[in-house]
Amino acid sequence: MAFIKEESEDLRIEEVFSLKHEETEEQRKKEESEDLKIEEVFSLKHEETEEQTDMMEVKEETEVLHKMEKKDKYNHYDLITREKSFSCSQPEKTGEVRSRFTCQQCGKSFSQEAHLKEHMRIHTGDKPYICQQCGNRFTRKLSLNRHMRIHTGEKPYMCTQCGKSFNQKGHYEEHMRIHIGENPFICQQCGNRFSQKGSLQRHMRIHTGDKLYVCQQCGNRFTRKGSLITHMRIHIGDKPYSCQQCGNRFTRKGSLKTHLRVHTGEKPYMCTQCGKSFIQKGHYEEHKRIHIGDKPYICQQCGNSFTRKVSLNRHMRVHT
Template identity: 55%
Template sequence: MGVTDTSTMKKEDAAEQRDLMELEETTVSVCPRCGKRLGSKEQLVKHIRIHTGEKPFTCVQCGKGFTLNRYLKIHVRTHTGDKPFTCIQCGKSFTQKITLENHMRTHTGVKPFTCIQCGKSFGQKKTLDVHMRIHTGEKPYECVQCGKCFTQKKHLEVHMRIHTGERPYACVQCGKSFTKKKNLEEHMRIHTGEKTFTCPQCGKCFTLNRCLKIHMRTHT
């Protein structure tokens, strides 16, 4: 093969490469809001809903809207009770595959999400996100009654019972009610006689940890 032929082939290869790049550019759509590149116009249409807030897929049961049809299908399972993803270890079932994957880590012990501040690891990213607030001091959940802030929504919900007077945990023995489940569990030991907290000095047992702490002062 001569020098001329080789040069011609290189030019043809370069031209073909340019054609492929131009074709790729025509198949990639760019979001005008954030500049994200999507693989197709269909993907761009779906992505745009993040910015517009459009939710064209509506649940006929409760009226809740979703940006994508697959999100609606997952949501509908909360009404039907369908849980197609089952743990082979314990048999527990879930509505989403990702929830099953997160659950499996309780069996495997894998904790892929690590705090860069203290090195503590977690099985789920959302648990790490909550943990990070210890370091950042962020408390995004604020009580509308008194302004007190909390790192987790569930802590705010428990706190709100102070204002509402709600006591959802009732003792089946005497009817006394509590705002927290753990308070009910502690109370139940009065009826059962269970004493789980033992003094390491003298062996005396107590129903509550705080009672043990008070007792320990007699040894110091």
């Protein structure tokens, strides 16, 4: 039996905005007999970041906010007193002094009060935007609009290389890494590289042993949600994948692909020591144990060991 690794793309992209304003030098004459000049330089520098609402939603939302912010004329505000605070020196020729609205809970800063109010919903848990079709709730209207593409089937982002379309810009950008071969997320324990942060996080469960997804019917645990969903088909008897040649049905798409090799005669897994080929990777792995002498399956009653689990199961009939 082949084990197919499914990775669901849950993705999140963070964007950092920087804001820098330097005020020009101001000169003041003291008295008629003095030629001394005093220069005062004030600098203000903040880094703005927008919070994550979904692994794939952050980048698009912050781009929209950034476009809105460019249109504003800013004044320097103190959020608590709500009073304007002015510098004693003259502003630059642009005449712009940017506003600062700061979250008192986490310290993030925003140039517009409306953006701060949106951000505060993360702390309060307020989700005023509701999908009328499925009832899902969102903190931002933009997030709701993006969610609606699931119901409408709209996929505005299309890959020009393979034609695949996506309903979120973040998913499209992640997909493009496949074509350019970019894998920026690296496992620090084994060195494996991934194109998506979510894939790396799922991979880390191999090292930590975390199995977060539990079957409520039999108690089996899984590292991935997709594996649990596939497993549940065993209990409900769902076999959505059907062979068009013989009518056999399967719970997994990977199982159907493996089965089709019976009809095509394809045996992609070949032993380099004896030349024998196999349809399934699992059978190939079992075969290699013959050459290396590995017998991992041990009978707890008599101590006999076997290269395959099925051989152990067959042996157990001797004791029963």
